Amino acid sequence: MIKVNALAKSLGADRVPVLKNISFEVHHGEMIAVVGPSGSGKSMLLRCLALRESWDQGTFIIDGTDILKGGMAGRSKLKREWAFLEQNPTLYLNKTAHKNVIIGMAGQTPLFRRVTGMVRSDDYMGAMDVLEELGLLDKAKEKAQNLSGGERQRVAIARALVHGASVILADEPVIGLDPHSADAVLGTLKSLCEKEKMTVITVLPIELAEKHASRIWGISDGEIIFDIRGRRLTMAEKNKL
Numbered sequence: 001m002i003k004v005n006a007l008a009k010s011l012g013a014d015r016v017p018v019l020k021n022i023s024f025e026v027h028h029g030e031m032i033a034v035v036g037p038s039g040s041g042k043s044m045l046l047r048c049l050a051l052r053e054s055w056d057q058g059t060f061i062i063d064g065t066d067i068l069k070g071g072m073a074g075r076s077k078l079k080r081e082w083a084f085l086e087q088n089p090t091l092y093l094n095k096t097a098h099k100n101v102i103i104g105m106a107g108q109t110p111l112f113r114r115v116t117g118m119v120r121s122d123d124y125m126g127a128m129d130v131l132e133e134l135g136l137l138d139k140a141k142e143k144a145q146n147l148s149g150g151e152r153q154r155v156a157i158a159r160a161l162v163h164g165a166s167v168i169l170a171d172e173p174v175i176g177l178d179p180h181s182a183d184a185v186l187g188t189l190k191s192l193c194e195k196e197k198m199t200v201i202t203v204l205p206i207e208l209a210e211k212h213a214s215r216i217w218g219i220s221d222g223e224i225i226f227d228i229r230g231r232r233l234t235m236a237e238k239n240k241l
């Protein structure tokens with residue numbers, strides 16, 4: 001279980017509050033969509049959870065371990081097992097989509113294979129399977145620099161899946177995709193949550209959140225103003241955002 005209590009974050013010399021008193025509990029297998037207007041703090045929330053930003057205050061407990069107070073062990077477990085997909089994912093632009101996914105497996109690949117560049121055939125096929133699942137089979141041999149923003153996002157998702165991430169934090173992972181492809185990618189993530197108990201926390205547009213998420217957080221002005229199970233938002237909830 002992930003438990004956050006009273007997370008607060010402010011920025012700049014004036015310490016402008018960006019996140020205020022954020023508290024929640026998340027169970028394995030949930031797919032949570034974060035919705036809210038531009039500038040409300042959605043990306044900052046994900047960045048804080050990924051430990052890419054320091055916290056001004058708050059507690060962060062994962063499966064009983066206090067991540068902010070527990071020394072390096074908890075932090076390195078998080079860095080190892082959580083994947084953070086930013087709006088512009090970091091890929092090796094001169095390497096193929098498939099190679100970018102394989103690189104995500106480096107931690108599980110014996111050193112001699114990493115040094116020699118040899119890849120086990122089941123690793124190779126595993127990466128191909130995930131690329132196919134995400135609708136990228138025909139792009140597997142394409143260099144990342146020739147992929148669109150949405151395709152790069154999916155390569156980053158594939159890398160996280162192949163790497164065996166238990167938690168995925170994704171900032172608008174289907175931006176730029178046509179509706180059919182967006183549904184397919186989010187459907188894959190949802191079924192991984194349901195079947196493999198993976199946890200996803202992702203910034204999404206409202207209509208995709210309503211369709212795919214098991215839970216929706218509405219964020220406005222740095223606060224979670226509603227926390228509901230996945231369903232269509234009421235007009236009152238939309239008006240609060």
Ligand SMILES: Nc1ncnc2c1ncn2[C@@H]1O[C@H](COP(=O)(O)OP(=O)(O)OP(=O)(O)O)[C@@H](O)[C@H]1O
Binds near residue numbers: 011012018037045
């Ligand atoms: N590095 C920074 N320095 C100063 N202010 C920042 C910085 N990063 C974010 N902010 C401010 O923090 C607030 C929250 O930003 P954040 O990027 O989390 O919003 P968002 O909800 O993700 O917006 P969008 O939907 O447009 O991506 C905004 O007011 C933004 O201007």
